[in-house]
Amino acid sequence: MNKLHKPKPKIHLRSSIFILMISLIIVLLTDSVYYYYTKRMLTSELETKLQLIADNVAISIKHSKTGEKYVENLIGQNLRTASLAAQYRLDPDIEKVKNEELTVLSKELLIDHITLMKRSGDDIIGYKSSEPKEINMSTKTWSRDWFQAFNQLLDTKETSVESGQSLPHYWSGPMNTSMSNPQFVDKWGYYYDGRTNYILDPYVHDTFFRDYQRETGVDAVINEMIHGYTNHDAKEIAVFNTPIFLKQQEQYKKEGYTWFTDREILFGSYTMKDARDQEMVQAVMHSKQTKQLITTINGETYLKMFFPLQLDSPVVIGLTADYETVQQSIQQQQVNLLILIGSTALIAFILVILSIRFINRNREATAESIQEVYVDHIGSLFRSMKEQRHDFNNHVATIHSLVHLKEYTELDRYTTEIIGETTALNDIIQINVPALCAIVQSKVIQAVERKITFSHEVSDLNQINLGAVKATDLVRIISNLIDNAFDAVTVSKKAEDKEVRLIGVLEGNVLTFKVINNGDPIPSDRLKRLFEPGFSTKQESGFHAGLGLSIVKKLVDKYDGTVHVSSSEAETSFTISIVV
The missing domain is CATH 3.30.450 (Beta-Lactamase)
Incomplete structure (x- = not known):
């Protein structure tokens, strides 16, 4: 018989493309979710850092403001001390004080300038000063508390304005830009106790105070956070x-x-x-x-x-x-993720292709195996039919001769035997599994040929659908068990009829088959080794490889089934059960 051409495995391109498209969609969705999640996470981390910086700056500002206020008040106290020293050195009458004298005194007291202020109508002006720009300078238009504080001092009242520093007979204004020389930010002190006809106004530039701010103040903290060793x-x-x-x-x-x-x-x-x-x-x-x-x-x-x-x-x-560092980090992680996903997708696609090829090959191999099973047993049936046709011609010739010779007794005996064989051969197996039906039918013919009484009791299997692969494996199991039983009764030394029985029953989802023969019992020491590859109870004949039962055990284990054997003088039975 010519062997059928084996088609090449088919890779389902549409399925592969569909799987690839789904994978790409999943990759894009995953990448998008990861992008926005990572961006939000890194942005949130940066926001938290900035919040901490803001908290540190706020704490530094509050602490530094306290320190700066202390330093500014200390400067104010020193200016009051300088005012008392200047009052001791100067004439109490402003008209008798010279500007040059104030210049010398400023240097001696280590202050920048001294101005003497007096009332002039409804105004208070700088009348004498070591700074020429201060002379005749009006204060009536000065904002906030300044002009009010000057009037309170000249009225020998304690200053009660909100800003500045108030001490006995003294008020020091907050540091601000100089009216006479705006390029400077100055700290002023104003002293009047009634013993002079003028307000003493010593003042200093903010050099010392600004140095303090740069070294220990808020600007120092900010500079450290931006340019320091630690990256904030x-x-x-x-x-x-x-x-x-x-x-x-x-x-x-x-x-x-x-x-x-x-x-x-x-x-x-x-x-x-x-x-x-x-x-x-x-x-x-x-x-x-x-x-x-x-x-x-x-x-x-x-x-x-x-x-x-x-x-x-x-x-x-x-x-x-x-924010560039966040974006660069996101982009780098995106690249890494795309490389990882791309590599994974490529590997997955290759695995899909290989899996499809493997599945197709298995399907083709299974189909070929099933086809071989069917072809072998159908071929066996055809051979049996040809043999029966040849035997039929011989039987017809023999019956014709017996009738012609009027040997009716012999004719009765002969036809009775033919009828028995014909009944056995015409017993069509009613099983809902075609492959199983074919194998049982072929075994019936083999049994007749080998003078073995073979009976079968298989329940209707309409409720199950084994599928091609499981049906093929079941045929291999039953075929090996029946062949093993046929061999057992053939070599048996018992004189009675050689009998083999096949019983099949479905209980729930468990399919059970039992093959029983009345051959010689199997010694107990050999029962445990029956399913070992190469072991046979008929080794003396030299024609058995001892693989049939090992194949049965392997196939039953494939479906998590069980196989059980028992043997006695009366009969030997093999029982297999698998879940369907």
């Missing part, structure tokens, strides 16, 4: 003077100099600007909540955050951080 991720820190920054209060300027108390930025620097900064500061002042924005400055991306802070008056801390 902040590129710029600014403490906004909100009334001035929001244009709610007009700056006081003179000779191109902005008043120190009217500066937009109280501490830090403000060079990295965005058009939305005022809007953010206004929102923070209104809500008392932190605000933020992403901006691009000079082609670089930054995160700006604004925090509310309460000092003597409400202010806002603005922090600017480099």
Whole structure:
């Protein structure tokens, strides 16, 4: 018989493309989710860092303000001491004091300048001074508490204004830009106890105070956070003077100099600007909540955050951080993720292709195995039919001869024997598994040929669907067990009829087959070795490889089934059970 051509395994391209498309969609979704999650996580981490920086700046500002207030008051006390020393040296009549004398005295007292002030109508003016610009300078238009404090001193009253430093017969104004020389920020002291006809006004420039701020104050802390050894991720820190920054209060300027108390930025620097900064500061002042924005400055991306802070008056801390590091980190992680996903997808696609090829090959091999089973048994049936046709012609010739010779007794005996064989051969097996039906039918014919009485009791198997692979394996199991039984009764030394029975029953989802023969019993010492490859109870014949029962055991184990054998003088039975 010619062997059928084995087709090449087919790879289902559409299925592969579909799987690939689904995989790509999953990859894109995963990548998008990972991108936004990572971006949010890294941004949140940066925001937390900036929050910590803002908290540190706020604490530093409060502590430094206390220290600065102490230093400023200390300067004020020193100026009062200088006033007492100057009063001791100067004539109590302002007309008798010379400007040159004030210049010498300033140097001796280690102060920058001394001005003597007196009333002039409804004004109080600088009348004598070591600084020429202070002479005839009016104070009536000075803002805030200054002019009021001067009048209280000249009236020999204790100063009661809100700002500055009040001591007996003395008031020191807060540090501010000099009216006479706006290039300087000065600290003034004003003393009057009634023993002179003028207010003593010694003052110093802010050199010492600014040095203190740079070394230990808020600006020092900000500078350390931006330029220090530890990277805090902040590129710029600014403490906004909100009334001035929001244009709610007009700056006081003179000779191109902005008043120190009217500066937009109280501490830090403000060079990295965005058009939305005022809007953010206004929102923070209104809500008392932190605000933020992403901006691009000079082609670089930054995160700006604004925090509310309460000092003597409400202010806002603005922090600017480099957002490029976050984006670069996200991009790097994206690249790593895409490489990982791409490699995984490629490997998965290759595995899918290989799996499809493997499955197709297994299907083809299974189909070929099933086909071989069917072809072998159908071929066996055809051979038996040809033999029966030949025997039929011989039987017809013999019957014709017996009739012609009128040997009716012999004719009766002969036809009775033929009828028995014919009944056995015409017993069509009614089993719902075609492969099993064919193998049983072929074994019936073999049994007749080998003079073996073979009976079968297989329940209707309409309720199960074994599938081609399991049905083929079941045929191999039953075929090996029946062949083993046929061999057992053939070599048996018993004189009675040689009998083999096949019983099949379905109970629930468990299919059980039992093959029984009345051959010689199997010795107990051999029962345990029956399913070992190469072991046979019929080794003396030299024609058995001892593989049949080992194949049965392997196939039963494949379906997590059980196989049991029992043997006695009366019969030997093999029982297999598998879940269907």
